Amino acid sequence: MKERLEISRLMDESGVAFGTSGARGLVTAMTDRVCAAYTLAFLGHLEAEGTVAPGTPVALAGDLRPSTPRILEAVAAGVRAAGHPIDYLGLIPSPAAALYGLENGYPTVMVTGSHIPADRNGMKYTTARGEITKADEAGLRAQVVDLPDLPDLEPAARPRLLGQPNTRASERYLARYLDAFPRGCLSGTRLGVYGHSAVGRDLLAELYERLGAEVLRLGYSTEFVPVDTEAIRPEDLKLASSWAREHRMDAIVSTDGDSDRPLVFDETGNFIRGDLAGILTARYLGASGVAAPVSCNGALELSQRFSSIKRTKIGSPFVIAGMQELSDAGADKVVGYEANGGFLQQSPLTVPGGGALMPLPTRDAIIVHLSLLLDARARKVSLSTLVGSLPRRFTSSARDTSFQTADSRALLDSLASTSPGGLALLFDLGPVAVISEIDGFRMTFESGEVLHLRPSGNAPELRCYAEADSEARANELVQHGLTRARALA
Secondary structure, eight states: OEEEEEHHHHHHHHOOEEEBTEEEEETTTOOHHHHHHHHHHHHHHHHHTTSSOTTOOEEEEEOSOTTHHHHHHHHHHHHHHTTOOEEEEEEOOHHHHHHHHHHHTOOEEEEOOTTSOTTEEEEEEEETTEEOOHHHHHHHHTOEEEEEOOOOOOGGGSOOOOOSOOTHHHHHHHHHHHHHSOTTTTTTOEEEEEEETOTTHHHHHHHHHHTTOEEEEEEEOSSOOOOOSSSOOHHHHHHHHHHHHHHOOSEEEEEOTTSOSEEEEOTTSOEEOHHHHHHHHHHHTTOSEEEEETTSOTHHHHTOOOSEEEEEOSSHHHHHHHHHHHHHTTOOSEEEEOTTOOEEEOSOEEOTTSOEEOOEEEEESHHHHHHHHHHHHHHTOOHHHHHHTSOSOEEEEEEETTOOHHHHHHHHHHHHTSOHHHHHHHHOSSOEEEEEOSSSEEEEETTSOEEEEEEOSSSSOEEEEEEESSHHHHHHHHHHHHHHHHHHO
16 A cells, blocks of 8 residues: 655655755654655656666665664665665765765765754765755655555564665775875874764774874764764863873864764864865865855955855855856866865865875765875974964854744844844944845954854754954854844844
8 A cells, every 4th residue: 555645745744854964853753654755755856857767776874873774774665665776885974875876876865964963863865966956855845756555663573674784885985085195194193083973983093094094093982972063062172182182192083973074173182163174175185166155264265275266055055056156167176165074076186195086076074184184294284283374264153952943034034124234233243344145144244253143954043153353252253143143033
């Protein structure tokens, strides 16, 4: 017996909706029925537009969340119902799964909630061309599917559709870097790998050891830890500081849960923000065109190192579209990055002293780790000194989880209808020079300070970003912005 489902209605009813990185929701809402139906819709959309043929394998992978194995089985049921073979890659990083799909012409589904708490999860859908676009998302939402009977069962009673994982995706991901970066390039480097519950923790440690580093495995956890590379937890800052004092390392590196966003601490345990790491990575790799969200540090323009810059909305689909625009306009060596550190590569690049690095237009963490470590090594400076070589411009961000998405949007609508003079009174930061509504509501004041409010694309919360000439002032501005937002809501 099959159930006919309108995906748009199921999204509205289930609460499992699309944000900037695929579909996410509470684990309790991500039933077998919902996950299988969304996967059927994803494949139905690709078949309808002619980008996947019947019988094409679909690659599946996941992170280390406790809910991931059950959701993977539900996704596999959707793949099987659509008539496609399953190529199970195991629990591996999102970029490893995406690379495997790109090179083999397979669509992929990565079950992950990235950095959000363990009571939530998600599904990242990738086509044979790369991450799904907003147009793909609309096409998926418009699908009507016939779902076979899939009662939600206890895990022990559920028939298993996944066998032993295919290890070729992990091997190929390692080879991408082992082939491009010089042998022994990290020799003499003492490196901490903060593993927590990141799915790529062992892969990272293996890669850096094979490139010659002395690796210390730190902070491995058997429980899921929601590490957000854009909003660092105080406990992670304390851990990094204590490890730096105890072990005297050149750097401590990590990722978020699905290991596509980098986390880097310098030799003193200080956190290197992702948008600064993105500038340094692009510079090291010799990029000429850079796409980055409007929320990223203004040192990108101030550095005067890149001939073409495209500012975008926040989210990897918009960065990918921005990279494509730069390429279409004739820019070569095009890359992109996000404030969370995720780095994307549109064009072939040559690693200094190494080989070719082919495009990977999805978030990646390893390329950032290696670029920062090797750039500092080539310049014979510490990571902290390397970061200090950029124009002194500081960003900060924070979030308020008391805001529902509707509340955030109502606040921004109110601000958009307020005059610049009225905004100056509301925020008490001086005259407003520039307003941008590329993504949310961004105010640049005559002082040069920036305050930016927007609803999160992944969770019911209000995000605040700030930019100033000192770290302390940027942090102060973020808290000031959230305080004023709460008063106005």
